[in-house]
Amino acid sequence: MLDRRALSEAYFTRDKLVKHHLDSFNEFLDRGLQRIVDEEGIIETNIEGTYVRCGKISVGKPIVREADGSQTILYPNMARLRNIKYAAPLHLEMQIYQNGEPATGMEVAEIGQLPVMLLSKACNLYGLSKDEIVKMGEDPLDPGGYFIINGAERVIITLEDLAPNKIFVERAEQYGETIEVAKVYSQRGGYRALTTVERNRKSILEVSFPSIANSMSLITMVRALGLETDEEIVRAVSDNPEVIKYVLENLEEAEVETQEQALSVLGSKVATGQAKEYQIKRANYVLDRYLLPHIGTDESDRKAKARYLCRMAEAVLELALGMRPEDDKDHYANKRLRLSGDLMEELFRVAFNRLTRDIKYQLERASMRNRELTVNTIVRSDVLTERLVHPLATGNWVSGRTGVSQLLDRTDYISTLSHLRRVISPLSRTQSHFEARDLHPTQWGRLCPSETPEGPNCGLVKNFAQMVELSTGTDQQKVVDVLHEMGVRMGGDAL
Template structure:
């Protein structure tokens, strides 16, 4: 017979109630920060000195130290959480970035500069408390039973709540009860901090119309041809090997479009761009390569893969109309993702790091116009990134206009504190009815508490993790490669 008490005891010996959030923050510090810098790689100013052909800023290794404080006399020492609380300080670490200034292919200067201060989660790897035993924690003024998982901003304890969102890059099918549209498939294509909604609608005439960004209700066959799939048989093969009435109607409607250039010009006309013809085509091509399904790819080489993905979307739409499949249940927890502190801070840092890079270029350009090259130590404004991150975490106003992401930690009682640290908040507006999203779903079993939800307009939108639930983080590229290799070894082949 299974000793359930032993299993529960072992679970809490290896995990804490906020362990998932701490792991997520550690991953952000150890991996995601460097990944964001690597994605940026370099910055090239448009304005250079008269005698110079090219100037380039290269971004290298990023590093952090443990929280410190600089006193009025200039001395620097370690900062502990209790002192930050008492003195209304922010418990944060300095972030250093290796920056190189390359002029005409030769390195003129390379330095490790401070770019920001990032608040540190209590009990994470960079926190001073993570290495202390119970007696040392008491000496530091801390509760040895405190789980951590929160931040101290200007002396105030704040928590980043878990955000519940639809799974990105996943196609959802649904029936439409009213209007000219009868069936619909949609997804959020996610790349970096961007989430671009895409949809393909089937109208009452049987036409499949695709929309994303400023592309509105473009026949899907036109999109396929604009991506280079100009032969009707190839389009049919990407959707389904057997042609049906709906597919035939869509092919017939685009019969006059023979080449990719014709399709791109057709799209440009529907967008009503006030530009010369060549500029219109360039704009359409840019949007196809960069804004259409960016999670699939963002260059000309990914066009075939994008056409294949659109074919799968259309096939799902045809199957939904034929009754072969049922509409997707968006409230099924398989179709949800819970975003933790590391994910939220990654979005925040990525967005504001781009602002910092733009500011570096601006300061360099201003110096060039004044006839001098500013040294790296002076070209990076540390307070810019620090203030933007600190402001977001102090007010809860996040990227993309989200609010309430950061909240003041409730310490009314011990259990209430834990409940707040394990809150899962939906992105849906509380003012909307959204009855299905508020209801208890069978897939919540074992993941979310069926009882713990506030009364009033937030009921069902603010939930709490079940006691034994544990959230995993995304797989890294190396982990993905290892899994793919394992699948290939057992005989599985990649989809083509």
């Protein structure tokens, strides 16, 4: 007979309860930090031939600097008692170039301090036995998964969000009439852009995305991206005769016939009143950088973007014809959870960007005064540290969200575990959002059906079910590469 007690004791261990926080933060330490540094790569300056090349980034172990300049290994309990942050130094390889030639060797500079999650790989308690943890003044049953900022225990709450890079179709009201809309939250790196394709009252398909004030005709956008002929456009949208009828209507109403004309129309929208040459240049830049960035940001990706827009158009027309239902935004397959590692990556990206701007300023100032350029003189570590610590201490995140970081509930052990396994919705508490607050069938086995507060937070603040486990995700390009090796094709071309 199955011994259920043995099974539950084996499962409900300290490692499992906040495993999602620890896995996510370790992923951030192992790959997220270096990914952000590689995105920046080179710190340019306004001085010709002078720039800084960034190399490998590494995280040390938490330490505290005493008033006499000495350094001591910092343990969590010491940080609590002394009201200081539990943080580790960040070191980055940097090399200064002047006149295109290396002015220094590859030097390692301390660029700031990173708040460390308890029991993560960077924590001084990591790998210690129960007796050693007790010796350091810690509870061996404490699951970790939180930070210590200025002596206070802070936890990053998991955020629920709509899945990025996925097409959602819905009906919406416009001027008293119902229209069909396809949306995709295109995400690349730290940039997120909403692209929509909608069918207006005259059955004309229109596209809107960041950097253009008003919507553009789908046909104009697709032709600007390189699908010029009517046949190419029709084949890219659908082979269904009912859908093709609507596409032909749009082609008849088209305002342009060639790619050059389409780029000219787009340029007049994104750079009104500028010279023709600049308008075309700006139109090309907007198409590459702001339209569906998850597909790519190179000129070679434009036809793939055109086909993706056509796929969105097909979804809109199928909804209008009753061939497909609206997408359920509350279905958990259409949700993604943003864990502490993802949110720390978002925070570090903004902080590191601010540091690079400061390094650029310091480098230009030192060069103007004819000072010797060294890595340690141009890096001010408090610039990065302050922008990492402040959001964690207040909960005011870089994306404009509030309450992302909260004071850990220490009423009792169960309330602490509950707080560490909480998930919140970004929806406004002041509005009804009845459907979002309802218990959805797809939450079964994922979210607790009963643990949610009363009042305005009801249904928007939830908790994970007892035996749920979360994956940290994987690199999308690896998936694409595997599909490519298997011979999968999209729209006649390789993925």
